Amino acid sequence: MGRTSRTLSSSLGRKMLMAASGSFLSLFILVHLAGNSSALLGRTTFLAYVDYLHSLGVLLHFFEILLLTAFCTHVFLALLLFFENRKARPEPYAVVKSSGGATLAGQTMIYSGTVILLFLVLHLQNFLFIDRELPVADLLRTVLGNPALAVIYLIGTLAVGLHLSHGLWSLCQTLGLEHPKYTSTLDKKAALLGLAIGLFFALIIVVALFYPGFLL
């Protein structure tokens, strides 16, 4: 086995791949949020953003492929690590109680991740794998104007917030980005940032659902 494959197939190497793909996906989420928030500024601004994205042409497809690669890596490794780690304790404890370290977000990464994965199937069906007859602004109005879909979108975005609130700090820790000067509060700052991202996405959905003039 070569040096690179040996490194990446070790437990630490896999975690680092998780962290690296997670970083890339987090950056994407930020860009996605910045783009989506243009919907709050009105139809013209939003459609200008959509047109700009489409004008990227082949570049956009390049980034889509990068994104898909990072996503598949992240999901594959998550499942691999999850099932491997279950084997590390063949006989479970009768009583399980946190000693005080665990957080809700940290304990539920695999579940929030699964919710995000399922949500993405619907999300891509709604916005990517469709005939583009309607302008995207109207498509967005139709999807988020449907209360049932809006609730699913809220669950999806809050799962993203929860996932990021542990993930953003966890990736720093796994990549060894740690220093006594800033680490003591890094976990809390990362958690706040993660939740803020989730809530900002949710805000757009709430506005779309309750403000009749959204994107008109």
Place this chain on the structure above:
Amino acid sequence: MSRTISLTLRIWRQENGTSQGAFETYRTGPISTEMSFLEMLDVVGERLTLEGKEPVAFDHDCREGICGMCGAVVNGQAHGHQQGTTLCQLHMRHFKDGDTLVIEPFRSRAFPLIKDLVVDRSAFDSLIAEGGYVSVNTGGAIEANTLAIPRKIADLALDAAECIGCGACVAACPNGAAMLFVGAKVSHLALLPQGQPERSRRVLAMVRKMDELGFGSCGNRRECEAACPKRISISNVARLNREFLKASLLADEE
């Protein structure tokens, strides 16, 4: 002032590594709150012996919190609920009269059960043998001040060196990972000048061994840090990650 409490214990009993284990319930009778947890187990064990039954097997040695031999999971928490103490330093005054305690062995694929609450932690010895040491030439010791070590670095190294290798980090980790133990050993030696010659080889070898031994991988849940009787910080886990990344990318060693 000394008082006594009575407890109900549900203790994991298992004859050996291959037999089937089960919980058995015992009532302690009056237990002095001045006793340590292990002394309470001694009392129960003596009574079982007098009744002609097999006493509960558990590991122990120094009974003053520094050797790392004792350890069990009490009500779901490694070394019990008192933070920063080993099981032998957990005193019965921290329990209430009438409490029910579920006592289980440290559970991990890498720590096979020997009997009752005793598990084989020689996986930690294998890890140390793989790189948790420094090689020093024999001969007269050099003058202490020859090696200048900044105070802050010495403190960090000593904090990491506090690890007594009890295995509570593995027991508490939802993934059964040994990252805090290996992180403490790698940090302790990587911070000091004496650890430099073998710095890269050490981290690569210890991580490889850790995977071989069947420990899980780190999910950054911090249960290890919270359960550690010596309060070893997870900044040592971050340093282990950093040392591994650096050695994998830059070192000549394989």
